[in-house]
Amino acid sequence: MSDILVIGGGVIGLMTARELAVAGAKVTLVEMSETGRESSWAGGGIISPLYPWRYADAVTALAGWSQREYPQLCAQLAEETGVDSELLRSGLLILDAEEEAAARAWAATHQAVIEVLDVVALEASEPGLAPRPERVLWMPEIAQVRNPRLTKALRRAIAPRVTIREHEEVVELLVEGDRASGARSRKGEIRADQVVVCTGAWTGKLLEQIGAAPAIHPVRGQMILFYGKPGEVRHIVLSHDHYVIPRKDGRILIGSTLEEVGFTKATTAEAKEELYRSAVELFPLLKHTPIEDHWSGLRPAAPSGVPYIGGYPGIDGLYFNAGHYRNGLVTGPASARLIADLMLGRDPITDPTPYALGAPR
Numbered sequence: 585m586s587d588i589l590v591i592g593g594g595v596i597g598l599m600t601a602r603e604l605a606v607a608g609a610k611v612t613l614v615e616m617s618e619t620g621r622e623s624s625w626a627g628g629g630i631i632s633p634l635y636p637w638r639y640a641d642a643v644t645a646l647a648g649w650s651q652r653e654y655p656q657l658c659a660q661l662a663e664e665t666g667v668d669s670e671l672l673r674s675g676l677l678i679l680d681a682e683e684e685a686a687a688r689a690w691a692a693t694h695q696a697v698i699e700v701l702d703v704v705a706l707e708a709s710e711p712g713l714a715p716r717p718e719r720v721l722w723m724p725e726i727a728q729v730r731n732p733r734l735t736k737a738l739r740r741a742i743a744p745r746v747t748i749r750e751h752e753e754v755v756e757l758l759v760e761g762d763r764a765s766g767a768r769s770r771k772g773e774i775r776a777d778q779v780v781v782c783t784g785a786w787t788g789k790l791l792e793q794i795g796a797a798p799a800i801h802p803v804r805g806q807m808i809l810f811y812g813k814p815g816e817v818r819h820i821v822l823s824h825d826h827y828v829i830p831r832k833d834g835r836i837l838i839g840s841t842l843e844e845v846g847f848t849k850a851t852t853a854e855a856k857e858e859l860y861r862s863a864v865e866l867f868p869l870l871k872h873t874p875i876e877d878h879w880s881g882l883r884p885a886a887p888s889g890v891p892y893i894g895g896y897p898g899i900d901g902l903y904f905n906a907g908h909y910r911n912g913l914v915t916g917p918a919s920a921r922l923i924a925d926l927m928l929g930r931d932p933i934t935d936p937t938p939y940a941l942g943a944p945r
């Protein structure tokens with residue numbers, strides 16, 4: 585029997601398992617497919633919310649803590665596993681300068697760096713970009729990670745101390761009286777003193793069985809990938825909710841769509857066309873660049889994008905860490921530390937109240 589059962593092996597479950605194992609807990613992680621293959625694989629890996637001023641302070645608090653933690657986390661993972669998560673401080677250019685006032689007010693409150701570039705500075709900074717607005721917003725500190733590499737590194741890092749059970753779907757949470765006692769999977773019972781549900785978009789399905797469930801639903805996001813060359817695009821560029829991310833090796837990602845289609849993960853020709861059009865409007869050189877891949881993922885959407893992190897009311901030992909919507913990479917490290925603090929009775933890194941099940945969102 586394990587002290588703690590983590591259900592779900594996306595970035596949230598992997599980081600949660602790591603935090604708990606590092607603190608000395610005996611942890612089992614159970615995943616219905618393979619770790620890091622769902623939303624956490626599909627995402628762009630931008631270590632910032634898009635238009636961060638549009639979000640609640642509860643999201644900003646988790647994002648800020650995680651942004652400070654990422655360099656150390658990636659360095660430690662690389663040392664332990666040999667896998668480079670490709671943390672890259674590529675900076676974020678935002679072409680929607682009509683949001684300048686809101687952006688500046690938010691930056692002043694949260695000590696964030698947001699500069700304004702004029703058209704000359706923009707041309708020097710991003711020569712391949714076609715639109716030349718008079719003013720753009722520039723966040724030089726924003727970084728990205730290559731999320732499939734990050735989840736690979738996390739899995740390797742926890743493997744020596746966490747029991748990882750893949751291809752095993754949990755179908756029921758086990759509760760005895762007012763205490764969690766484990767879960768039932770398609771392969772049998774897994775007993776544990778504490779259980780934490782990190783099942784992303786699927787979280788409602790499990791928690792509904794025992795009562796009130798977090799209001800999390802899937803929102804599909806599609807991306808395309810160009811086989812670009814290093815330097816063609818220099819920074820992350822965001823314009824009208826579409827973004828371009830240049831990877832270290834020259835590959836260029838374009839995202840993304842926001843689609844309410846339930847648990848359907850198929851990609852569509854319409855979305856590919858929409859993303860392609862947006863890409864070549866921003867960077868005409870991409871007309872001559874082959875598209876290498878096109879995929880989708882199901883974001884775990886919670887109201888206002890504020891994740892659910894905390895203990896299940898009335899059931900001792902049952903916890904959740906889910907609903908990170910568009911920001912699971914950037915809020916993951918803080919969410920994992922916070923849930924570990926709550927489960928292990930430590931002082932929490934931030935006030936947990938806004939993330940509770942019944943908190944207003």
Ligand SMILES: Cc1cc2nc3c(=O)[nH]c(=O)nc-3n(C[C@H](O)[C@H](O)[C@H](O)COP(=O)(O)OP(=O)(O)OC[C@H]3O[C@@H](n4cnc5c(N)ncnc54)[C@H](O)[C@@H]3O)c2cc1C
Pocket residue numbers: 591592593594595596597614615616617618619620621622623624625626627628629630631632752753754755782783784785786787790804805806807839840841880881882883884906907908909910911912913914915
């Ligand atoms: C197109 C796109 C772009 C994105 N871009 C960014 C970005 O740039 N920056 C950012 O911060 N975030 C981004 N995100 C959001 C981010 O990817 C998610 O918030 C994050 O991956 C959520 O992590 P998770 O572990 O909760 O979910 P998931 O990665 O979906 O993991 C949940 C896991 O639980 C498993 N599971 C579910 N039910 C069960 C069960 N019953 N039994 C066992 N296992 C189960 C699933 O198989 C899955 O592996 C993006 C998402 C998408 C789709």
